Amino acid sequence: MKLYDLDVSGNCYKVRLFAALAGIELTLVPVDFMAGEHKRAPITDLNPLGQIPVLVDGDVSLRDSHAILVYLARAYGGHQWWPEGAAQQGEVMQWLSNSANEIQNGPNAARLVDKFGLPLDKERTLQVSGIILPFMEQHLASNEWLALGRPTIADCAIFPYLAVAWEGGIDMAEYPNISAWMERIKALPNFVPMPGMR
Ligand SMILES: N[C@@H](CCC(=O)N[C@@H](CS)C(=O)NCC(=O)O)C(=O)O
Structure with a gap:
């Protein structure tokens, strides 16, 4: 493959x-x-x-x-990562959509400006980040994982651009629950990092 x-x-x-x-x-x-x-x-x-x-x-x-x-x-x-039930699939999909929208246009786009020099509206990237990150912070105050109470592809979709968000000038230390969730992902068996990750 x-x-x-x-x-x-x-x-x-x-x-x-x-x-x-x-x-x-x-x-x-x-x-x-x-x-x-x-x-x-x-x-x-x-x-x-x-x-x-x-x-x-x-x-x-x-x-x-x-x-x-x-x-x-x-x-x-296996079903651990992508469940069979309709409601459970919907729960995971919500986060995949956030990944493709708010994370892509927020932290990812901020990094594209600062690290790669793309001519995007940096202010807008920070505004979008300022919507999704507090929302996630609140969600993770009472949830260990994004969906279904266990690691799923939702976590794999959202984690990458938050792990390198500092390259776009976003300080994840301001979000202790998200930071703790990122540490849980890093502690999963067979975890692999990406360049730039802290
Ligand atoms: N929706 C796509 C976006 C993929 C994407 O934008 N990839 C970037 C690299 S991270 C790319 O190939 N950009 C080149 C371009 O858009 O012309 C996905 O989630 O895979």
Whole structure:
């Protein structure tokens, strides 16, 4: 199973992290982002949006980190990570949507400005972060994990861009419950870090 990958990408790290925790073997195919490899074949044949991660598993080819998490968890990870029940799936999905929206446009976008120099509205990234992070902080005051009272793909989706949020000027020490949750993730068996993580 191949993952088209970039080590400093939080979206790619979501997949590497989950695969490590669930014991799923991946063959990483590093993509030279600076050379624009993601905007050429074979990546664009697999994902015309020219974005990574992309997973290829036999005949199955998938773009989008969250779709890949659901696929891997359903196909290889077991119900611990992606539950069977409708209400439970909905509970996990809420967090995958927060990951694709508020985390992507908040802490991730703040890091894109500060670390990679993208011309985004930094003020807006901090405003979005200021909505999702206090919400998570409150949720984690009475919950050890984001969903279902156990580690799921929800945690794997949200953790990466918070683990490197300091690279976007966001101080996670202001959020003790989120910080404690991040320590719980780091303590999971087979945890792997990403570059820049503290
Ligand atoms: N929704 C996608 C977003 C993927 C994404 O934006 N990937 C970045 C790297 S972290 C990328 O390839 N950007 C290039 C571009 O958007 O042109 C996911 O969750 O995987």
